[in-house]
Amino acid sequence: MELFVQTLVNGLVLGAGYAVIAVGLTLIFGIVGIANFAHGAFFAMGGYASYLLTARGLNYFVAVPLAALIVVAIGAFIEWAIIRRSLYGDSHHGSLIVTFALGQAGVAGLILLFGPDPLPVTSPLGQSTMRFLGIFVTSQRAFIFICSIVVLGALGLWLQLSVKGQQVIAVAQNARGALYSGIDVPWIRTIAFVLGVGAAGLAGALLAPISTIFPTMGHGALIVGFTVVILGGMGSIPGAMFGALLIGVANALFETYVSVSWTPALGWGLVIATLLFRPQGLLGRVQQHRH
Amino acid sequence: MTAKRPGAMAGTASGSMVRELVYVACAVACIAALGLTFSDPFIVTLAGYTCAFALFALSINVILGGVGEVPLGQCLFFGVGSYGVAIGMGKLGLPFEVAVLAALVLSVVWAAIIGAITLRLTGAYFSIVSWGLTGVAMVAANNLDDITGGPLGLFGFPPIKVGPLELSDPQTYFMVTAFILLAAILFLVAVRRSPFGAAMESVRQNPHLARSVGVDVARVRLKAFLLSAPLAALAGALSVPYTQIVTPEVFNVANTVDGLLMVLLGGARLIIGPVIGAGMFTLIPQVMNLDPNVRILVFSSIIILIMMFAPGGLHQLGLALRDRFGRKKDVHGS
Amino acid sequence: MSMAADAALAVSARDITKRYGGVIALNGVSLDVQQGEIFGIIGPNGAGKSTLFDILCGITEPSSGSIRIMGGDIGGLAPHVIARSGVARTFQRTAVFAESTVTENLLFGRHTSFRHGVMGRIFGTGSYAQDQQSYHDRAEEVLSLIGLDGDRERKAGVLAYGVQRRLAVGVALMSDPKIMFLDEPAAGMNGRETADFIALIRAIAPGRTILIVEHDMAVIRQLCGRALVVVDGKPVVVDEPHHVLRHPEVVAAYLGADDDE
Numbered sequence: 015m016e017l018f019v020q021t022l023v024n025g026l027v028l029g030a031g032y033a034v035i036a037v038g039l040t041l042i043f044g045i046v047g048i049a050n051f052a053h054g055a056f057f058a059m060g061g062y063a064s065y066l067l068t069a070r071g072l073n074y075f076v077a078v079p080l081a082a083l084i085v086v087a088i089g090a091f092i093e094w095a096i097i098r099r100s101l102y103g104d105s106h107h108g109s110l111i112v113t114f115a116l117g118q119a120g121v122a123g124l125i126l127l128f129g130p131d132p133l134p135v136t137s138p139l140g141q142s143t144m145r146f147l148g149i150f151v152t153s154q155r156a157f158i159f160i161c162s163i164v165v166l167g168a169l170g171l172w173l174q175l176s177v178k179g180q181q182v183i184a185v186a187q188n189a190r191g192a193l194y195s196g197i198d199v200p201w202i203r204t205i206a207f208v209l210g211v212g213a214a215g216l217a218g219a220l221l222a223p224i225s226t227i228f229p230t231m232g233h234g235a236l237i238v239g240f241t242v243v244i245l246g247g248m249g250s251i252p253g254a255m256f257g258a259l260l261i262g263v264a265n266a267l268f269e270t271y272v273s274v275s276w277t278p279a280l281g282w283g284l285v286i287a288t289l290l291f292r293p294q295g296l297l298g299r300v301q302q303h304r305h
Numbered sequence: 306m307t308a309k310r311p312g313a314m315a316g317t318a319s320g321s322m323v324r325e326l327v328y329v330a331c332a333v334a335c336i337a338a339l340g341l342t343f344s345d346p347f348i349v350t351l352a353g354y355t356c357a358f359a360l361f362a363l364s365i366n367v368i369l370g371g372v373g374e375v376p377l378g379q380c381l382f383f384g385v386g387s388y389g390v391a392i393g394m395g396k397l398g399l400p401f402e403v404a405v406l407a408a409l410v411l412s413v414v415w416a417a418i419i420g421a422i423t424l425r426l427t428g429a430y431f432s433i434v435s436w437g438l439t440g441v442a443m444v445a446a447n448n449l450d451d452i453t454g455g456p457l458g459l460f461g462f463p464p465i466k467v468g469p470l471e472l473s474d475p476q477t478y479f480m481v482t483a484f485i486l487l488a489a490i491l492f493l494v495a496v497r498r499s500p501f502g503a504a505m506e507s508v509r510q511n512p513h514l515a516r517s518v519g520v521d522v523a524r525v526r527l528k529a530f531l532l533s534a535p536l537a538a539l540a541g542a543l544s545v546p547y548t549q550i551v552t553p554e555v556f557n558v559a560n561t562v563d564g565l566l567m568v569l570l571g572g573a574r575l576i577i578g579p580v581i582g583a584g585m586f587t588l589i590p591q592v593m594n595l596d597p598n599v600r601i602l603v604f605s606s607i608i609i610l611i612m613m614f615a616p617g618g619l620h621q622l623g624l625a626l627r628d629r630f631g632r633k634k635d636v637h638g639s
Numbered sequence: 640m641s642m643a644a645d646a647a648l649a650v651s652a653r654d655i656t657k658r659y660g661g662v663i664a665l666n667g668v669s670l671d672v673q674q675g676e677i678f679g680i681i682g683p684n685g686a687g688k689s690t691l692f693d694i695l696c697g698i699t700e701p702s703s704g705s706i707r708i709m710g711g712d713i714g715g716l717a718p719h720v721i722a723r724s725g726v727a728r729t730f731q732r733t734a735v736f737a738e739s740t741v742t743e744n745l746l747f748g749r750h751t752s753f754r755h756g757v758m759g760r761i762f763g764t765g766s767y768a769q770d771q772q773s774y775h776d777r778a779e780e781v782l783s784l785i786g787l788d789g790d791r792e793r794k795a796g797v798l799a800y801g802v803q804r805r806l807a808v809g810v811a812l813m814s815d816p817k818i819m820f821l822d823e824p825a826a827g828m829n830g831r832e833t834a835d836f837i838a839l840i841r842a843i844a845p846g847r848t849i850l851i852v853e854h855d856m857a858v859i860r861q862l863c864g865r866a867l868v869v870v871d872g873k874p875v876v877v878d879e880p881h882h883v884l885r886h887p888e889v890v891a892a893y894l895g896a897d898d899d900e
Contacts, residue, residue: 049429100613110375110432111565112612118562119605122598237440240433279444282437289426289434500753500770507747510736517698517730518810519722519751 029262038213044249054232055120060218085215137223247295356482362579364536370573373509378435386541416534446553458552572620649848655704679866727816737796748813801832
């Protein structure tokens with residue numbers, strides 16, 4: 015029983031981390047309208063940014079938000095230079111290929127800059143664990159969990175309460191209508207993209223001390239991101255959060271009770287099942303075909 | 306009268322038929338010449354492998370330039386072809402030809418299953434799922450040691466023969482792959498000009514409108530998928546004599562990305578575009594000795610630039626140049 | 640209504656409702672269109688006209704109600720099956736295959752009736768030759784009808800808007816449909832283009848049933864024998880255009896837009 019609860023808790027903590035990645039991805043999909051295959055690269059950039067900062071002696075807790083900001087800046091540049099010029103309104107496959115190539119280029123760049131070997135990022139929380147109602151949680155994971163909740167909560171509040179946030183929601187529901195209401199849709203898209211990749215970068219910085227950083231660390235994040243987003247419903251933020259927790263717990267349970275080596279296939283299995291039986295995801299809306 | 310493009314059902318006047326036969330004859334002559342002139346085994350086998358990979362790129366283009374989806378998971382069928390041959394020859398002792406046939410059949414079966422599940426999805430969904438399946442395949446190949454040899458893969462094959470032709474001889478290998486490539490090109494040209502080809506094109510441009518003129522969009526997509534799978538599997542099978550080993554890496558999506566680049570370089574609208582791209586893709590790294598990561602960086606950047614400025618690849622650039630030099634034709638609306 | 644009378648109806652709809660989540664787009668619309676009629680559907684924006692149109696030609700399933708085309712129930716049939724049974728449709732946006740030439744567009748409209756396959760193409764069989772011939776004959780007819788003889792090799796995407804609309808009608812004509820659905824065909828056309836378009840529809844109308852959704856009242860008045868007004872998802876009146884346009888509820892719904900708009 016204790017093993018079960020422990021696994022459950024591990025899963026929830028995993029899920030919280032996934033949620034930050036997935037919410038960023040779904041934000042971009044819902045508002046910018048592209049499937050961001052470069053999301054994993056931004057995740058990795060966040061990790062590497064936190065490495066650079068802590069290697070310079072900066073306190074880890076300061077490095078994390080700074081790393082996220084660095085990724086935001088990179089994201090803004092890429093949005094301006096590439097995304098904006100080639101992808102908005104693209105109904106064909108261009109966005110897929112471009113973001114995929116961006117992701118590849120990003121990883122290759124990281125290898126060239128930092129080398130292919132894993133690098134450590136040290137967090138003051140180190141290896142310490144906390145004991146909470148009989149359950150062990152490493153302090154770092156607890157920190158990740160708390161940060162995720164805070165960030166997601168802040169995002170939710172911003173979306174509900176601020177003018178820009180409301181505009182973002184409007185654009186997600188009906189871009190054309192939003193345009194006609196005078197909303198600066200291109201600017202909102204920029205904001206959404208930058209926020210989305212910033213979230214990925216933040217997740218990378220948060221997860222860096224746990225797994226060390228390596229150039230292809232984003233690959234797993236990307237797969238998890240898409241798995242969660244499809245499960246929860248593309249474009250739905252609550253869906254992404256819910257899906258993330260579900261997948262986190264499912265992964266943890268599967269790994270503990272079934273098999274470690276087949277676990278990577280579990281996510282894809284869930285995705286396929288979702289697309290077969292409930293293509294709009296658990297919380298998504300059924301797509302209306304407008305022509 | 307402006308010259309007709311080889312579009313669906315056009316250009317069958319006897320004049321252009323003769324012209325096309327001349328092209329084919331030239332291609333045959335070139336292949337024979339290349340095969341017999343160069344004797345450096347390294348170059349010749351590489352040329353053969355290029356032909357095999359070009360076939361893979363062609364299979365990607367059946368979907369990309371055909372119905373307009375991005376088949377990130379196409380390396381799945383490539384892997385089926387490679388493993389089919391490796392398992393068939395290595396474990397079951399089958400002759401190469403039989404193993405290839407079995408692999409082709411297997412690929413079509415898998416394509417039917419996967420197609421039935423995934424083809425009602427379009428755009429990113431289809432691409433993501435098709436990519437995910439390669440991930441599952443890689444995990445499976447890694448874990449099913451008994452069948453696939455696990456992470457180390459399968460190797461140590463007996464000399465590979467097609468009938469009396471020894472594929473271990475570089476020149477034979479090149480000729481065989483080149484002629485198979487040529488046959489595939491001719492077949493795809495005929496498909497493009499058939500009603501099915503027109504149906505695919507209408508689906509690619511405007512699925513909604515296509516539906517309203519009576520095109521069964523789902524069925525067309527499935528048929529295109531079923532057509533592309535054995536081509537990819539054949540490419541995978543033909544690559545084994547070159548690589549001499551088959552590992553789970555064959556399912557790596559990076560292979561599809563390479564194939565995609567070949568398609569985009571040459572131009573997705575042109576049937577032989579992927580072949581041109583394949584030639585450049587293998588030639589350039591040979592000429593420049595590139596660090597693999599620099600290669601990825603450079604090629605990815607090229608893809609981005611292509612998609613931003615010339616999505617039609619070299620084909621589009623070529624047409625633009627030709628228009629610039631005075632021929633009266635409508636410029637492609639972009 | 641007797642079976643014989645039903646068989647004479649080109650399009651017949653009973654109690655169509657359509658709900659999207661909590662929104663009721665259509666609330667009990669019924670109509671009967673006789674064969675050979677030119678029938679209009681008008682109403683303010685958001686009134687549900689396009690939804691009704693989508694349902695009538697089989698692209699969307701209604702939440703409840705039934706549709707019969709030429710006496711046959713189309714419920715549950717796939718759109719392409721309906722298309723192949725003699726029903727054609729043009730769309731507001733994305734009306735043509737923009738990357739293809741005019742003749743290629745016409746070809747797309749025809750090729751589902753081709754009998755030959757890839758092998759026929761390679762070996763030049765008899766069925767291939769027949770298909771080619773019938774396609775060419777039909778294409779010539781349609782090209783002169785829509786007045787695009789001289790534009791055959793031009794890319795559809797570079798054509799003027801009004802010309803694209805004519806091409807869209809041409810594509811729909813290639814399969815010689817018995818019933819045509821035209822969705823706001825005159826949208827964005829100027830006076831001259833609209834007049835040409837009206838002449839075109841008059842020329843192709845004999846032997847066909849045509850349903851038109853339109854905002855341009857001149858088109859409705861000059862082409863349609865009868866028109867149905869839909870307001871807020873409900874049918875208001877079905878009558879000859881000049882009666883309909885004077886109906887008090889219609890006038891109120893349009894807030895005084897009684898002439899060309």
